[in-house]
Amino acid sequence: MRKFKKIISLLLTAAVVFLSACSGKTAGKSASSGGGTGKSAQKVELSFYNDYTAQNRASDDNARLFYDMMRQFEKENPTIKLDVTEISQDNYSNKIQAQNAGGDLPDVFFLKGSWVQSFIRNGSVAPLTDALNRSGIKDKYRQGIFDPVTSGGKIYGMPTQYSVTCLVFYNSNLWKSVGYEQFPDKWDDVLAASKKFKAKGTPATIALGNKDKWPFESTILSCLGDRFTGTDWTRSIIARDGKSKFTDDGFVKALQFSQKLAKSGLFNADYNAITDEQASTLYCQGKAAAVIDGFWDVSYINANASDEVKKATKLALLPAVEGGKGDTKATSGGAGWFIAENSSLEGEKKKAAEKFIMAMTGEEYSKNLTAKYGLIGPVNVGKTDTSKFSNVTQDYVNLINGGVTLTPIYDIQMDSTVIDVMNTGLQDLLNGSVQPADLAKQIQDAQDKAGAK
Secondary structure, three states, rough: OOHHHHHHHHHHHHHHHHHHHOOHHHHHHOOOOOOOOOOOOOOOOOEEEEOOOHHHHHHHHHHHHHHHHHHHHHHHHOOOEEEEOOOOOOHHHHHHHHHHHHOOOOOOOEEHHHHHHHHHHOOOOOOOHHHHHHHEEEEEEOOOHHHHHHHOOOOEEEEOOOOEOOEEEHHHHHHHHOOOOOOOOOOHHHHHHHHHHHHHHOEEEOOOOOOOHHHHHHHHHHHHHHHHHHOOOOOOHHHOOOOOOOHHHHHHHHHHHHHHHHHHOEOOOOOOOOOOOHHHHHHHHOOOOEEEEOOOHHHHHHOOHHHHHHHHHEOOOEOOOOOOOOOOOOOEOOOOOEEEOOOOOOOOHHHHHHHHHEEEEEEEHHHHHHHHOOOOOEOOOOOOOOOOOOOHHHHHHHHHHOOOOEEEEEEOOOOOOHHHOOOOOOHHHHHHOOOHHHHHHHHHHHHHHHHOO
């Protein structure tokens, strides 16, 4: 039986060969989708990891727009198939860094600024400098936006956002109820107001959710630390040039002040047990007079706050500190997350990856972000009328365009091993189980182990 089938198969194969020979070029043309090229369009599949989950997209305009544009990209590029994996942000860090260590990264992936040096050392990421130069819009990107992903004159990632991580969102009605027309510009007044809020039964003066360890460092200390140390100190730490240390007086004072704020009862009692999003929810529900968070809370408050809270929300910068070296009109910001390309890609796959990356991070993305949501993107697209947007959105745009300077975000530009020690230690610092000088030494020990860049 098997032999009979084999004979039939050979006869059929011979017939196909004969017919193909007789038909000449016609057979080649009919087999192609290119209408005479003789070749069918080859489909390229790209694996892509990101942390824009469905839950993020429900309240994060950057995430929503990114996915809208990604679907549009697939329609316009039918020969490129995206195999997309979404991972929640709290799990993404462990997952992607483990894959970097194991040499098992996807083709394209979100990359945090503080991880870049580790990925470069492992040879895991490809430079995108040539792709950026070919785009013709390199000079339109905002100043300093490529700093976290630049090494040896090469750029290893394209920004997915313009990130400002330290903004005070405050309920102006609640602050007026305790005698303040606006958020105070002195910490003594903030602490005095906190006592009044406690007397009124307000659960928190400032909502904080530090369960995932990064929020206090990224959204408060990155700016508060700069108030004490000044930006030159921060840049020296990032450069790991040995001129500045975490044990320096300015940074220790920043840690002492952070502990003082926690001990004063300024935050909700469960600040180390709830997430950043849960803290924002407290504010949206009117259970906190303020929340100190990043630009993403503009979208979150617009999507989740009651109409009363939305209308009452105004924005401010962190108050000054006595004797500090930092600029009081500065806040922490820049580019936080990037899209990177796996260094193993070659040929058509590499071309497809770079086409996707540039399409998702270029001028069109920033234009759409401003036009649809009134937010600020990585590419400078000029002034835009924001009058159709909420008062929260308008305040954000006006604040950022009103002469605010940006200082580096700690967890975007400092070494990731240093940040791990800092973030874990800050939880202990806030609850009083470690002292400021001791934590400063622990962080400096990690900096010393990281060595010079």
